[in-house]
Amino acid sequence: MTSTSHTEARLAAAGLHLPAREGPAFDYDPFKVDGDVVYLAGTLGKEKGAVQNLGRVGVEIAEEEAGRQMQLCGLQALNWLKEAGDGDLDRISGVLQLKCYVACTAEFDGISRVADHASGVFMAAFGDDGRHPRSVLGMMRLPQNAPVMIDLIAGIKK
DSSP states (O other): OOSSHHHHHHHHHTTEEEOOOOOOOOSSSSSEETTTTTEEEEOOOOTTTTTTSSBBBTTTTTHHHHHHHEEEHHHHHHHHHHHTTTTTTGGGEEEEEEEEEEOOOOOOOOOOHHHHHHHHHHHHHHHHGOOOOOOEEESSSGGGOSSSEEEEEEEEOO
């Protein structure tokens, strides 16, 4: 393992960097590895120990802020994938499935645009291996009153 993985170098070239890793607030595992698959728990866009701007998109949260937090969700997810790979993001073979959740009003029609910010993180990190099937869901409320959340399934090299 090198100090900076090829994956992290691709992120840096895209102007992205891994933030400080934020742990789960409750009693659950942030990921589970089973064979060559990593299952990641719901990941919020936490900064400094908490989601900084709370509420629903279209009421308390602007679409731009939701996109920023969705990107942060993707970067936090990479932190957990890095841990699953024993500190080496190059052990992640790609994203197998991504689910994006957006707490929003019934009238908000931009949930796919918001989700694109997470998808962009994984494509920047893993190139073609970061392309993925995706579900995008509009929700009434998310944990901790966060505006966005993701979960995903990724492949891992032994």
